[in-house]
Amino acid sequence: MNKIFWVGPFPPEVHSVGDHAQTLAVEKFLKKNFSDYEVKIYYRSEVDQFFREHVEPDDLIFLHSGGDFGDLYPDWHAIRKQIINKFSENRIVQLPVSVFYGSVVNYEIDKIFFSGRKNLTILCRTPESAEFLRNNFGCRVEFFPDFVFSLKVPVFNSVRRGKLAVMRCDAESMYRKTVPNKLRKGRPLRMVVDFLLDLDAKKRLMKVFADNYYVKDVQMTDCDITDENRERVIYDTLRFYSRFESVITDRFHGAVFSFLTNTPFKFVGGKIKKKTTINLSLDFDSYFKKFRNLVFSDNSLSPTPEIAASNSLLELIKSRRSTRKWNNKSVEPDTIRQILEAAIYAPTAANLQATRFKVLTDQKDIAFVCQNTSPWFRNILPNKAILVFYDIPKLKVKDWTERFVWQDTACAMQNMMLLSEFLGLKSCWASVNPDQAKKIKAHFKIPKKLVLTCMLFLGYSDITVSLKSKHQGRSIMRSFKDAVLGDY
Numbered sequence: 001m002n003k004i005f006w007v008g009p010f011p012p013e014v015h016s017v018g019d020h021a022q023t024l025a026v027e028k029f030l031k032k033n034f035s036d037y038e039v040k041i042y043y044r045s046e047v048d049q050f051f052r053e054h055v056e057p058d059d060l061i062f063l064h065s066g067g068d069f070g071d072l073y074p075d076w077h078a079i080r081k082q083i084i085n086k087f088s089e090n091r092i093v094q095l096p097v098s099v100f101y102g103s104v105v106n107y108e109i110d111k112i113f114f115s116g117r118k119n120l121t122i123l124c125r126t127p128e129s130a131e132f133l134r135n136n137f138g139c140r141v142e143f144f145p146d147f148v149f150s151l152k153v154p155v156f157n158s159v160r161r162g163k164l165a166v167m168r169c170d171a172e173s174m175y176r177k178t179v180p181n182k183l184r185k186g187r188p189l190r191m192v193v194d195f196l197l198d199l200d201a202k203k204r205l206m207k208v209f210a211d212n213y214y215v216k217d218v219q220m221t222d223c224d225i226t227d228e229n230r231e232r233v234i235y236d237t238l239r240f241y242s243r244f245e246s247v248i249t250d251r252f253h254g255a256v257f258s259f260l261t262n263t264p265f266k267f268v269g270g271k272i273k274k275k276t277t278i279n280l281s282l283d284f285d286s287y288f289k290k291f292r293n294l295v296f297s298d299n300s301l302s303p304t305p306e307i308a309a310s311n312s313l314l315e316l317i318k319s320r321r322s323t324r325k326w327n328n329k330s331v332e333p334d335t336i337r338q339i340l341e342a343a344i345y346a347p348t349a350a351n352l353q354a355t356r357f358k359v360l361t362d363q364k365d366i367a368f369v370c371q372n373t374s375p376w377f378r379n380i381l382p383n384k385a386i387l388v389f390y391d392i393p394k395l396k397v398k399d400w401t402e403r404f405v406w407q408d409t410a411c412a413m414q415n416m417m418l419l420s421e422f423l424g425l426k427s428c429w430a431s432v433n434p435d436q437a438k439k440i441k442a443h444f445k446i447p448k449k450l451v452l453t454c455m456l457f458l459g460y461s462d463i464t465v466s467l468k469s470k471h472q473g474r475s476i477m478r479s480f481k482d483a484v485l486g487d488y
Contacts, residue, residue: 163247389446
């Protein structure tokens, strides 16, 4: 019997009811829909044991869901990446997550890491997270509801009185950690608002509610949540929600629990989810019925429709993206020759024709160059590299014409990148500082008269791109209005 390795549920000493509700929901779902598989569960405290498991090629790996995709919880995210690396030949499904990146550098590193993962499917529990990853990560990304929505909740015949504010107190909180200790039953909501750090959240809260609230982070328990008491704790919490007329919460599962108990609620978001919307009109059952088909459907990556439709030079220019991850397919010498020919025919100031090129094919040479440029290339090597030089003696008079050095080599680089894209290759422009350029020139015994201005890294890639992708946190789409001065 094949196995499902379900890795990452929280251990009992983690007291978050929402996280354990996911464990309960996934457990019930797998028993019902994957009865032909042996399900092996490894809590986050048991990951080392999982790494020692013998995993067969046909075994599935499910990574537990939560709000921890990105760099807010770096320890678990690093383990997630280790699992994906170690078991890259297995079909891996990241169960529904929310996404947060506080660092542009971490985001760019992950764009490279997750791209081209043919056996990986990332499920995002909000449309915003799904769109963000789909547009920027070159792997399969789908929107899929949180599994807690699949729980069948009994009808609680509670008499509803008052209002409940479920406000969190952790790394995702929008208010100070000391606040919950100072709040008491019957204190005005304004007392909460005064401590909020997010001004937009203050306005939202004050606009929606102005009367008294019972303030409690009921999503956190005082006891360990074990296999024996998990279901009881979760349903006791749901019963508690059913006692109130309405709820205001910044917890994702505070909103989900409100929905499950038919309690009107206002979701104000948290650090991760300030712009999150929860679409309660979805047919959740239809998603869960399709989950198994989704797991086994073809994960092959293909160009997005807008890229596939590129059939003109302008569309090619608009759809080209810098790529920092390549596969092992070799670039043929004839293809390199065409790319060099495009570079040689690039415009040169005063027709000096002073650009020079050196092609690197040996992986040791390419590795040396990659160690002496941007950190993006330290661990992932292109199949080929082209060093671009300028022959300084060609400049007869060294005055303002020194700019020709950079203009001419830039024109050559642009020609090479565009022809590479046309030929189905992916490329990236790499720069060097003076010290790095000196080391590279010495390594390859380049004459002093040649100035190394830049390098082109290229090869074939499994990455797909979207016109909506971002780099360094900024949209790649260009603003015609901002770029063009005046009328034309």
